[in-house]
Amino acid sequence: MTDQNSPPVLHAEGLTKRYGRRVALSHCDLQIPSGRVIGLVGPNGAGKSTLLQLACGLIAPTAGTLRVLGARPAADAAHLARVGYVAQDTPVYAALTVGDHLRMGARLNPSWDAALAERRIAQVGLHPRQKAGRLSGGQRAQLALTVAAAKRPELLILDEPAAALDPLARDGFLHHLMEYVGELGASALLSSHLLGDVARVCDHLVVLAAGRVQLAGDVADLLAHHHRLVAPRGELDRLPAGLELVRREPAGAYERAIVRTAAGTPPPAWTVEPVGLEELVLAYLGRAAGDPTVPAPSPEAAR
Incomplete structure (x- = not known):
């Protein structure tokens, strides 16, 4: 249940990002309440990945302001620990084993939940000695999701994590994503061009096109x-x-x-x-x- 006193998961005012002459985001105003699974949808080049990278603190805005969980993105180590991020193509380190990924996660994250990570790895059929480079696309996605979730973040940010997966692997990924959200009590921001996936798991919607927010709100309210x-x-x-x-x-x-x-x-x-x-x-x-x-x-x- 959402805490009415919680700050918005994401609050943008006049948010703008330019790459040279190209405008990726233009004067975006957006406020997303906590406790939601948010679907971020739009065509290629709409600015979805840019918005998520801004939210993670990987890039800085050209103009405007953005606050994530009430603070500037990646403001300090404590804020970084509150956000879990799965980038496009669910990147993992091919030369490292599954167990190596978990040990690295434990060293880098003070709130690391080793029991959760080990339990979830076993549930999806991964062995600690498996090399990440030999995993299937669905297995790599599950490993990346586990590493992000075992931080016990308040917000999970996922950039097209299931786009390249076959239907069965995508179904498994979304199933485990919703289990993580329920277990952690976290919010999740999911970028996807697969509207069926968004309809299945998201209760809040943001439509982004031409670098601007076209529509935003709780799905039930928008449909009503x-x-x-x-x-x-x-x-x-x-x-x-x-x-x-x-x-x-x-x-x-x-x-x-x-x-x-x-x-x-x-x-x-x-x-x-x-x-x-x-x-x-x-x-x-x-x-x-x-x-x-x-x-x-x-x-x-x-x-």
Whole structure:
């Protein structure tokens, strides 16, 4: 259960990161409450990895501010110990054994939980003497996740950890991720372009595109405030107050539109259908990409 007095897991104001002339993130405002499993989604080049690297303190922002667990990222050794990170492709040291990874983790992390690490390694069928370079992709991912979680962090940050795994290995990885979150009482920030994985394990969503936050919030709230309207052609041109057009879907004599309803605004009397998480994400990504059937984004969309 979330502690209402806990600082946000991540709080960004005007966060901007440039690499030369290229802008990876532009004036991002974002506040994520603690106790969530957060899905960070967006197309390639959206700025997802940049945001996660900023959150880990691996790079510094060009402008704006970012606080993670109430402090500047990687502010000191104590703060580093509160965050576990699994980078893209779940890197491990090929020449080291599984046991070497655990011993290294114990030396580097003062709150290392050796019992948890050994128990989890056994559960996923790894032997301490196995060389990491000879592990399968799924096994390497499980080893990297175990090393990150055995720090007993308050926040696990995972950058596309299961993207290259086959469906069975990905299923096992997500299963163990949720077990870790439950056992540690931690928050988790999971970057992924696999919307099925996000729908399965995440209860908070951040949609990032073109270097900006397009949508953010608890999944249940977002789904409750988005609907698909079906009406005769032309009737959706002027929506009632309190409705924001996200994406229009022309179809014959009728047209459909995904809309966002303001708090307390009931859907109009047209045919109303629920919107799934994948449809919702694609609608906002299409709008950010300049889909001609989609209106320009409003500032409220990212709140």
